[in-house]
Amino acid sequence: MNIGETAEKSGLPAKTIRYYEDIGLIKPKRSANGYRDFDAQDLHKLAFIGRARALGFAIEDCRNLLALYEDAERASADVKRIAHEHLQRIEGKIAQLQSMQDTLSDLVHACSGDHRPDCPILGDLSGMLAPKL
């Protein structure tokens, strides 16, 4: 299977699939003409990576998860640890974004948004207004 068909079936862009080969996540065979030749297992791996990426796992996490997936002797504890650490990173990011959201939401609501120059958003950024305690 050529890269175009593989891209379509996996849902990943061809560029991304080449990149994954570059960094050693997959190792497709080559046809006589030099084209990459993907088999069902390559496709399965790509779909695995795609789902892991969609859950926000970093590439290195994907590499480790793939290795565990292919290791029949794995301990689920290892998988759980990776996922749990990732979950905590996500929770941290959500908290950070929600803090931004809270402040921004207040500022946007406080801004009249008309032709006049007065603006609490700029006031906050300039440090001239004390933020809420």
Added chain:
Amino acid sequence: MNIGETAEKSGLPAKTIRYYEDIGLIKPKRSANGYRDFDAQDLHKLAFIGRARALGFAIEDCRNLLALYEDAERASADVKRIAHEHLQRIEGKIAQLQSMQDTLSDLVHACSGDHRPDCPILGDLSGMLAPKL
């Protein structure tokens, strides 16, 4: 004021301040010895940028916000539009992260996390288990 003192007072690393000069956000004077020489206005701008960055605004947003801040004839509507668009991007990111969090949280709880190989996390990633409808 040299860059070290400016970094300390603004809370930004000296590297970052040099970068901000590179991309034209600030234009500090130079002393005879070639050192950057920051005045109160430079420091104020840096603090402004620092606060905007802390709210997640992109550098280009910061540039536009700074220009509006320095324009006495600005319309607050322009500021509000930038902030509102940014707020929507943040809300989108939060929603995306919360969706990941939901799935991951379920998977992590469902994984026994012991020495055995059975793992619903890998099951989900491999596409072998139907996710909840």
Added chain:
DNA sequence: CCTTGACCTTCCCATGACTGGAAGGACTAT
């Protein structure tokens, strides 16, 4: 005057995970 150490300068490289594009070879259909 010389040295040490702290500061400053510019320049280039690395990050993460791709994405875009150029230059050129391979295949298919007419």
Added chain:
DNA sequence: ATAGTCCTTCCAGTCATGGGAAGGTCAAGG
């Protein structure tokens, strides 16, 4: 033969820095 689509590699860019090398400047102490 030619056109069009696919494939290849390689190089550069993204975003907002951070790290580190090589070298100039300055203030203090001996």
